[in-house]
Amino acid sequence: MKERVLIVEDDTMLLEFLDENLSMNGYDTKAFESPVEAKEYIDTHDVDLVLTDVKMDEMTGDEILAYVTETYPETGVIMMTSFGNITHAVRALQKGAYDYITKPFKAKEILFRINRFFEAGESFHNRKKIEALAGSKKRDQQDESEDEGEEGDSDEALKQGEKRFIGDDPQIKKLLDILPNIAQSNAPVMIQGESGTGKEVFANLIHQNSNRTDENYVKINCANLPKELVESTLFGHVKGAFTGAISDKKGAFEEANNGTILLDEITEIDINIQAKLLRVLQENEFQRVGGQKTIECDVRVIATSNRNIAETIADGNFREDLYYRLNVFPISIPPLRERREDIPLLVSHFVDRYTNQYGLDNKEVSDELMEFLKNKKWHGNVRELENKIHRGVILSTNNDVITLDHIEKNMFSKVDLEVSGEVLSDLPLMSIEDMELQLIKKALEHTEGNQKEAAKILGITDRTIRNKLKKATSDSEDEEE
Numbered sequence: 001m002k003e004r005v006l007i008v009e010d011d012t013m014l015l016e017f018l019d020e021n022l023s024m025n026g027y028d029t030k031a032f033e034s035p036v037e038a039k040e041y042i043d044t045h046d047v048d049l050v051l052t053d054v055k056m057d058e059m060t061g062d063e064i065l066a067y068v069t070e071t072y073p074e075t076g077v078i079m080m081t082s083f084g085n086i087t088h089a090v091r092a093l094q095k096g097a098y099d100y101i102t103k104p105f106k107a108k109e110i111l112f113r114i115n116r117f118f119e120a121g122e123s124f125h126n127r128k129k130i131e132a133l134a135g136s137k138k139r140d141q142q143d144e145s146e147d148e149g150e151e152g153d154s155d156e157a158l159k160q161g162e163k164r165f166i167g168d169d170p171q172i173k174k175l176l177d178i179l180p181n182i183a184q185s186n187a188p189v190m191i192q193g194e195s196g197t198g199k200e201v202f203a204n205l206i207h208q209n210s211n212r213t214d215e216n217y218v219k220i221n222c223a224n225l226p227k228e229l230v231e232s233t234l235f236g237h238v239k240g241a242f243t244g245a246i247s248d249k250k251g252a253f254e255e256a257n258n259g260t261i262l263l264d265e266i267t268e269i270d271i272n273i274q275a276k277l278l279r280v281l282q283e284n285e286f287q288r289v290g291g292q293k294t295i296e297c298d299v300r301v302i303a304t305s306n307r308n309i310a311e312t313i314a315d316g317n318f319r320e321d322l323y324y325r326l327n328v329f330p331i332s333i334p335p336l337r338e339r340r341e342d343i344p345l346l347v348s349h350f351v352d353r354y355t356n357q358y359g360l361d362n363k364e365v366s367d368e369l370m371e372f373l374k375n376k377k378w379h380g381n382v383r384e385l386e387n388k389i390h391r392g393v394i395l396s397t398n399n400d401v402i403t404l405d406h407i408e409k410n411m412f413s414k415v416d417l418e419v420s421g422e423v424l425s426d427l428p429l430m431s432i433e434d435m436e437l438q439l440i441k442k443a444l445e446h447t448e449g450n451q452k453e454a455a456k457i458l459g460i461t462d463r464t465i466r467n468k469l470k471k472a473t474s475d476s477e478d479e480e481e
């Protein structure tokens with residue numbers, strides 16, 4: 001029987017995209033624009049997994065999550081959150097969501113999460129059981145701490161994570177030594193390092209240790225922003241500046257006034273907008289999109305990048321003058337494979353964090369697993385290590401020791417593919433050619449067989465369509481022989 005996935009999303013385009021993609025990948029899907037109708041459907045049909053948007057008018061994704069986890073604990077929930085709302089996403093996990101994904105996302109990313117849910121199968125239900133048990137323990141602890149006027153332990157754990165930068169490596173120690181000086185200055189900071197090395201954690205520490213800590217801290221992920229929205233997101237707009245600008249709106253720089261702004265993946269900002277950014281850094285002023293008035297601001301800028309900046313400048317995609325302006329405190333965070341001696345420290349930190357989060361007794365890591373972790377390539381850096389330990393804690397349900405088996409059985413059931421440094425785990429077993437063919441067929445269905453129209457939709461030539469169809473037919477004939 002096919003696995004049943006219900007999708008709730010009020011953006012019709014995204015809803016259709018998910019519906020088609022998931023059914024193409026073998027899931028039995030049901031798609032709803034209206035969360036209320038989705039809820040009615042859940043009450044009358046069996047559903048294995050709910051994929052829900054967070055922000056909807058009739059009912060929020062959080063309400064759906066609460067309803068499903070209460071009423072149908074066997075059903076999993078994956079939340080689709082908007083960018084920059086990581087705290088909300090973590091809360092959703094604590095409230096029983098199986099996973100979350102940040103928009104915008106690629107088909108392979110959502111498929112990876114859905115496949116992982118179904119592969120985890122029993123482990124997910126075990127985790128639910130742990131959480132039910134932990135819930136009472138946690139509530140007891142929370143009651144105690146509330147009596148003492150403290151915050152609940154899950155919030156505390158969250159903050160702890162953000163307040164510490166684990167590492168004993170000489171390069172990390174050096175960074176931590178200069179952190180107070182950097183934090184106390186008002187100068188811009190540029191943090192470089194591969195994805196998952198902890199750039200955002202370090203940026204958070206700078207803000208938290210600065211004298212702006214009680215002011216706003218606005219985080220913008222420049223890579224996730226649609227190109228046409230970058231300028232107005234950063235600088236705001238006036239009513240009528242463009243279609244959809246129905247009222248005046250403040251941008252991130254105004255929101256962050258007197259505080260700090262984090263520009264994650266700064267090299268992704270369009271070169272034309274970089275000039276405006278340079279002006280803010282030099283003169284502390286800017287204009288809203290479509291506006292005449294000059295607005296003054298006092299904002300500390302922290303930027304991050306996981307690209308090779310010299311190459312980006314040489315390619316003409318990043319302004320050299322902006323780079324020098326930002327690079328007052330150049331910080332470079334080493335990849336995990338260059339500081340392997342920190343792995344045991346990080347492992348123990350994450351085991352503590354997640355056993356605490358689920359209210360479990362502490363666990364150890366087997367020697368074999370530790371050896372494996374110490375020798376892995378870690379293209380995903382600390383983030384990848386953290387995810388593996390998080391899963392290990394959950395999947396070693398009744399054990400005091402997390403073993404390689406706990407992690408391997410559930411995490412590496414299919415091969416990890418390493419493509420130009422990126423690890424693509426558990427991809428659906430479909431080749432790119434098959435994927436293309438499915439898309440072509442879909443487009444042809446849509447255009448009732450008109451190849452020219454289908455080619456237009458796909459942005460390829462009709463000749464390419466014909467070639468691909470011809471190749472597919474001859475391949476399948478070869479197979480039959």
Ligand SMILES: Nc1ncnc2c1ncn2[C@@H]1O[C@H](COP(=O)(O)OP(=O)(O)OP(=O)(O)O)[C@@H](O)[C@H]1O
Pocket residue numbers: 161164165166167193194195196197198199200201202264304306382383386
């Ligand atoms: N030194 C560290 N100590 C504790 N946790 C860390 C450390 N470095 C990274 N992490 C954890 O690893 C994860 C990834 O870190 P972070 O988001 O800061 O990486 P990043 O370099 O900003 O990644 P990206 O470039 O993909 O945005 C987070 O969950 C963070 O808590």
